[in-house]
Amino acid sequence: MSSPRRITLKELAAQLGVSTASVSNAFNRPDQLSPALRERVLEEARRLGYRGPDAKARSLRTGRSRIIAVVLAETLTYSLKDAVASELLSGIAEVLDAHGHTLLLLSGRQNASQVPGSSSIADGFIVYGLMASMALVEELQSAGHKPIVAVDFDLGDHPAIHVDDEPACYAIAQHALQTPASRIGIVNLRLTDTPCNGPITDAHALIPTGQTITRSRLAGFHRALTEREVALEDVAMWNIEENTYEVCAPVLAEILDLPAGERPDLLLCMSDRIALTAVTLAEQRGIRIPEDLRITGFDGIEEGQYRSPRLTTVHQDSTEKGRLAARMILGLEPASSHRLSTQLIQGETCP
Amino acid sequence: MSSPRRITLKELAAQLGVSTASVSNAFNRPDQLSPALRERVLEEARRLGYRGPDAKARSLRTGRSRIIAVVLAETLTYSLKDAVASELLSGIAEVLDAHGHTLLLLSGRQNASQVPGSSSIADGFIVYGLMASMALVEELQSAGHKPIVAVDFDLGDHPAIHVDDEPACYAIAQHALQTPASRIGIVNLRLTDTPCNGPITDAHALIPTGQTITRSRLAGFHRALTEREVALEDVAMWNIEENTYEVCAPVLAEILDLPAGERPDLLLCMSDRIALTAVTLAEQRGIRIPEDLRITGFDGIEEGQYRSPRLTTVHQDSTEKGRLAARMILGLEPASSHRLSTQLIQGETCP
DNA sequence: ATGAAAAGCTTGAACGATTAAGTGCAGAGA
DNA sequence: TCTCTGCACTTAATCGTTCAAGCTTTTCAT
Numbered sequence: 001m002s003s004p005r006r007i008t009l010k011e012l013a014a015q016l017g018v019s020t021a022s023v024s025n026a027f028n029r030p031d032q033l034s035p036a037l038r039e040r041v042l043e044e045a046r047r048l049g050y051r052g053p054d055a056k057a058r059s060l061r062t063g064r065s066r067i068i069a070v071v072l073a074e075t076l077t078y079s080l081k082d083a084v085a086s087e088l089l090s091g092i093a094e095v096l097d098a099h100g101h102t103l104l105l106l107s108g109r110q111n112a113s114q115v116p117g118s119s120s121i122a123d124g125f126i127v128y129g130l131m132a133s134m135a136l137v138e139e140l141q142s143a144g145h146k147p148i149v150a151v152d153f154d155l156g157d158h159p160a161i162h163v164d165d166e167p168a169c170y171a172i173a174q175h176a177l178q179t180p181a182s183r184i185g186i187v188n189l190r191l192t193d194t195p196c197n198g199p200i201t202d203a204h205a206l207i208p209t210g211q212t213i214t215r216s217r218l219a220g221f222h223r224a225l226t227e228r229e230v231a232l233e234d235v236a237m238w239n240i241e242e243n244t245y246e247v248c249a250p251v252l253a254e255i256l257d258l259p260a261g262e263r264p265d266l267l268l269c270m271s272d273r274i275a276l277t278a279v280t281l282a283e284q285r286g287i288r289i290p291e292d293l294r295i296t297g298f299d300g301i302e303e304g305q306y307r308s309p310r311l312t313t314v315h316q317d318s319t320e321k322g323r324l325a326a327r328m329i330l331g332l333e334p335a336s337s338h339r340l341s342t343q344l345i346q347g348e349t350c351p
Numbered sequence: 352m353s354s355p356r357r358i359t360l361k362e363l364a365a366q367l368g369v370s371t372a373s374v375s376n377a378f379n380r381p382d383q384l385s386p387a388l389r390e391r392v393l394e395e396a397r398r399l400g401y402r403g404p405d406a407k408a409r410s411l412r413t414g415r416s417r418i419i420a421v422v423l424a425e426t427l428t429y430s431l432k433d434a435v436a437s438e439l440l441s442g443i444a445e446v447l448d449a450h451g452h453t454l455l456l457l458s459g460r461q462n463a464s465q466v467p468g469s470s471s472i473a474d475g476f477i478v479y480g481l482m483a484s485m486a487l488v489e490e491l492q493s494a495g496h497k498p499i500v501a502v503d504f505d506l507g508d509h510p511a512i513h514v515d516d517e518p519a520c521y522a523i524a525q526h527a528l529q530t531p532a533s534r535i536g537i538v539n540l541r542l543t544d545t546p547c548n549g550p551i552t553d554a555h556a557l558i559p560t561g562q563t564i565t566r567s568r569l570a571g572f573h574r575a576l577t578e579r580e581v582a583l584e585d586v587a588m589w590n591i592e593e594n595t596y597e598v599c600a601p602v603l604a605e606i607l608d609l610p611a612g613e614r615p616d617l618l619l620c621m622s623d624r625i626a627l628t629a630v631t632l633a634e635q636r637g638i639r640i641p642e643d644l645r646i647t648g649f650d651g652i653e654e655g656q657y658r659s660p661r662l663t664t665v666h667q668d669s670t671e672k673g674r675l676a677a678r679m680i681l682g683l684e685p686a687s688s689h690r691l692s693t694q695l696i697q698g699e700t701c702p
Numbered sequence: 703a704t705g706a707a708a709a710g711c712t713t714g715a716a717c718g719a720t721t722a723a724g725t726g727c728a729g730a731g732a
Numbered sequence: 733t734c735t736c737t738g739c740a741c742t743t744a745a746t747c748g749t750t751c752a753a754g755c756t757t758t759t760c761a762t
Contacts, residue, residue, distance in 0.1 A: 006471075008718055019742045024720060034740060055472040056416065057718030060407040060747050066469060067455070076444035076454065081653075086431045093427035097458055102469045103427065104418070105444065105454040118417065118453045120357075121406040121472075245657040276657075283659040302432075303654055306596040306627075308634040359748055370712045375750060385710060408748035411717050 007050045016044050027052055059121065068096055068329055069104040069122035073129040076107045082243055083273070083301040084318050085128065088151065091322025092126060099330055122146065124329040126322075129153055129213075147335065149325045152213055159335045161325055163316040165213050168342040169220025169268075172296050172314050176266055176350050177228045179294070185236045185255060185264030186221055187278070189214055189243060189271050197241040198251055217270050217298065236264060240274055248277040256281050256293075265293055266350070272297035272304040272313055279309070279349060294350040300343070309348035316342045358401045367395050378403055410472065419447055419680055420455040420473035424480040427458045433594055434624070434652040435669050436479065439502065442673025443477060450681055473497065475680040477673075480504055480564075498686065500676045503564055510686045512676055514667040516564050519693040520571025520619075523647050523665050527617055527701050528579045530645070536587045536606060536615035537572055538629070540565055540594060540622050548592045549602055568621050568649065587615060591625055599628040607632050607644075616644055617701070623648035623655040623664055630660070630700060645701040651694070660699035667693045 013020040018037065025032040026041035045052070059065035070092060072079040079085040093103050104122055119125070124147040150160040191214045192200060222232060238251050252274070256263065269275040275297030279289060287293050289309055297304055300315025321340060327333040364371040369388065376383040377392035396403075410416035421443060423430040430436040444454050455473055470476070475498040501511040542565045543551060573583060589606065591599050603625070607614065620626040626648030630640060638644050640660055648655055651666025672691060678684040 010718070020719075021721075021743080022741060025741090028720080032740080037740080051471070053720085054411075054718055055469055056407065056411040056414075057747090058720075059472070060405075060411045060749085061718080061720045063747080065407065065472070067472075076448055077441045080431075080437045080441040080444060086437055090428045090431040093431060093456065093458075097427055103456040105456065107444075107448055118406055120402070121410070121416070121418075245653060280658050302596060307631050307658065361748070371749080372713080372751075373711060376711090379750080383710080388710080404750085405748050408717090409750075411719085412748080412750045414717080 006054075007048050009050070009053060012041070012045055012048060012050050015048065016041060024053065064123050065121050066101045067104050067122050068092075068101050068124050068126065068326070069106050069119060071106045071108050071125055071127045073108055076105055078242070078244070079107070079128075083303060084243075084271075084299050084316075087301070087318035088128060088322040088325075091319035091324075092326045093322075094319075095323050095326035095330065095332075099332070101330065124148065126151060126325045126329055127153075127155060147329050147331070149328050149335065151321055151325050154212065159328060160337045161321050161328075161340065162213070162338070163321070163340045163342050165216035166220040166223070168314040168316070168344075169217040169298070170223045171220075171342075171344050172298070172312070173221045173224030173268055174227070175344060175346070176268065176294060176296050176312075177224060177230070179351075181264075181266035181294070183236070183262070183264045184225070184230065184234070184266045184268070185238065186218070187252070187255070187267060187269045187274050188218060188237060188239045189274060190241060191215070191218060191239050191270075195241050196239045197247060198238060198254070200237050200239045214270055221268055240270075243271050243273045245273065245277050245280075248274050249281065252278050252281050256285055256287060263293075267293065267295045269295065269297050272299040272301045272311060275311055275313065275349070276304055276307075279311070289349050290351055296350045300345055305345070305347070311345070312347035312350035313345050314342045315345050316340070357405075358399050360401070360404060363392070363396055363399060363401050366399065367392060375404065415474050416472050417452045418455050418473050419443075419452050419475050419477065419677070420457050420470060422457045422459050422476055422478045424459055427456055429593070429595070430458070430479075434654060435594075435622075435650050435667075438652070438669035439479060439673040439676075442670035442675075443677045444673075445670075446674050446677035446681065446683075450683070452681065475499065477502060477676045477680055478504075478506060498680050498682070500679050500686065502672055502676050505563065510679060511688045512672050512679075512691065513564070513689070514672070514691045514693050516567035517571040517574070519665040519667070519695075520568040520649070521574045522571075522693075522695050523649070523663070524572045524575035524619055525578070526695060526697070527619065527645060527647050527663075528575060528581070530702075532615075532617035532645070534587070534613070534615045535576070535581065535585070535617045535619070536589065537569070538603070538606070538618060538620045538625050539569060539588060539590045540625060541592060542566070542569060542590050542621075546592050547590045548598060549589060549605065551588050551590045565621060572619055591621075594622050594624045596624065596628050596631075599625050600632065603629050603632050607636055607638060614644075618644065618646045620646065620648050623650040623652045623662060626662055626664065626700070627655055627658075630662070640700050641702055647701045651696055656696070656698070662696070663698035663701035664696050665693045666696050667691070 009023050010020050013023045016023070018041070022033055022037060023041050026038045030038055055065070070089065072085065096103055104118070106118065127148060127150050129152040148155065148158045150158055152162060154160050188200070225232060225235060238255060240248050240251055267278055269278060275295050278295050282289055282293055289295060295312070297311050297313035300313050304311030304313055317340060324333070324338060328335045360374050361371050364374045367374070369392070373384050373388060374392050377389045381389055406416070421440065423436065447454055455469070457469065478499060478501050480503040499506065499509045501509055503513060505511050539551070576583060576586060589602050591602055607629070618629055620629060626646050629646050633640055633644055640646060646663070648662050648664035651664050655662030655664055668691060675684070675689060679686045
């Protein structure tokens with residue numbers, strides 16, 4: 001509405017009768033010019049409505065944009081609704097914001113071709129849970145030598161941030177098994193290589209490929225079960241394809257609707273979303289928690305704690321994962337792989 | 352690891368012995384050169400690992416970046432944890448992704464100075480719930496003539512997207528008042544001009560400034576109450592400063608810990624987060640819902656529906672708000688203000 | 703055969719900044 | 733007085749593209 005077009009640094013310089021270099025320095029390197037001139041420049045800029053150097057031009061010239069891209073495994077639409085991913089982003093945003101950087105969201109899934117295009121603008125990449133799509137990763141690699149940090153999966157020899165999935169699941173299973181269970185069920189999250197939303201045989205489960213973090217979690221469960229001398233064949237397993245209520249519900253309904261003698265009385269779930277869906281569906285069916293059914297989760301999202309009964313779960317600090325990833329990307333922290341520790345939360349769904 | 356530096360379009364052109372224009376056209380305007388040459392260019396690009404035109408340079412030259420910025424009222428850290436904001440972002444991302452655009456997240460709060468800087472890179476702005484900070488808005492205005500869409504607040508004569516807050520709250524209050532209530536409480540969200548987390552007098556509530564959407568919601572409640580001939584002075588009011596469990600909990604604890612004769616038996620809450628916190632705290636205290644206390648929310652977030660008891664609330668389609676905003680920004684839809692309708696959800700917390 | 707139109711490609715000037723190198727000048731030390 | 737240093741500022745190249753305009757060559761109706 002005001003000016004027909006944004007004024008440029010050059011025009012501002014001309015207006016002042018100084019060189020563009022001086023104007024540039026007034027904004028970027030105050031030590032390179034006299035305070036008097038600097039003040040004149042800033043004053044005139046204010047007067048003409050010049051908001052400082054154009055980000056596009058600046059980033060072309062300097063090669064840096066102060067933009068960090070987060071590449072999410074799933075569609076953005078899904079990731080933004082997922083509590084764990086949101087917490088991660090939250091932590092990332094916290095650090096980036098504090099250091100004057102901004103956050104660009106990219107999806108590794110929806111529009112794979114989009115990533116290389118837009119990506120060359122970012123100064124670095126935080127890649128989250130991107131399973132197989134190595135194609136994309138190679139794209140990023142070759143997009144110049146920008147720093148890359150992986151979260152929740154391994155990515156060549158780039159630094160990766162994990163939590164101690166195996167020990168965590170060992171710990172919670174161990175805790176759960178302190179109380180004897182007649183029928184144990186494990187509800188996995190994206191464990192299988194091929195999509196499968198329902199019961200799985202352990203044959204599937206032992207294929208050592210696919211999502212490594214869920215493999216580790218299962219391994220933790222198995223270690224605790226074995227230690228308690230529970231035969232793994234006696235443990236029923238299911239797989240969930242997507243961490244949403246809608247996808248979890250039918251599988252859990254199937255489990256909870258099993259005849260009383262076959263229905264598990266202990267459900268080890270690989271995510272809080274799965275566990276919370278189990279709690280809701282159990283409550284609807286009048287199945288008492290924890291008397292008739294004990295349930296454990298994984299993640300420690302707020303929703304599981306700020307409700308009644310409080311979910312028994314393992315807390316992973318996704319926010320801190322995000323902060324750490326961001327600090328590494330910004331070079332505030334040496335880039336190296338980390339495995340963060342988790343914390344058992346003894347809630348009410350499996351006391 | 353591979354090449355020392357990203358190869359440029361110019362180098363690629365030199366390598367092929369053609370002009371840079373042709374290479375550019377091979378990527379951008381296939382109709383401008385022979386299929387044969389185009390194939391040669393693309394082939395050579397593949398061979399040399401050239402990933403297409405550099406986004407920084409391209410955006411400088413064309414003035415467009417295919418990046419849309421979302422400016423959030425609160426800190427990113429907070430917004431990303433908020434279910435309503437996440438749903439909005441989810442809807443925005445869905446549309447942007449589908450049209451090859453990416454999403455840049457900016458916070459209007461944390462680092463106000465950051466916005467003008469990074470903002471010049473975006474092709475358009477979706478501004479969400481940014482109350483008073485008109486300063487920032489003027490910044491955006493003057494940052495060229497980029498489209499701006501406001502969500503959940505009014506922004507000069509830019510198009511704004513709202514929901515029908517007043518009718519929605521009228522409807523849910525009307526529904527709630529069908530069953531007689533002895534003591535009614537309203538828990539407002541960021542209603543007051545000055546921060547206040549606790550009880551408020553109606554004098555405060557009637558100041559017609561501040562957050563307009565919460566004012567509208569209160570007006571809806573008031574209309575229904577008046578219609579039922581409930582004296583507004585008899586309705587107790589509280590205010591919540593931030594839509595998180597941590598901030599809600601102390602205020603709601605205070606309400607629920609009132610002596611039996613003073614404690615409300617109907618609580619009209621301005622958000623699902625508030626209502627759900629009330630449900631949790633009530634359950635912890637053995638207050639029966641809905642027998643001893645009926646609770647209504649606002650927003651219709653998933654968390655309130657995928658639990659037991661299901662929350663009685665008004666559903667606003669935040670995802671659709673996001674989609675609409677994105678479509679308007681991309682020019683897929685004429686830019687004009689909208690007021691989306693809401694939907695009463697008769698849950699179990701206030702049957 | 704001829705001229706006009708179309709096709710295919712090139713030229714070269716932007717886009718809006720940053721920055722190494724250079725210039726001129728005032729003041730300090732000898 | 734003369735050189736030397738440091739300060740304040742300017743010059744001009746550069747970042748990697750896009751695109752209007754120009755130049756050939758081919759195509760095609762007449």
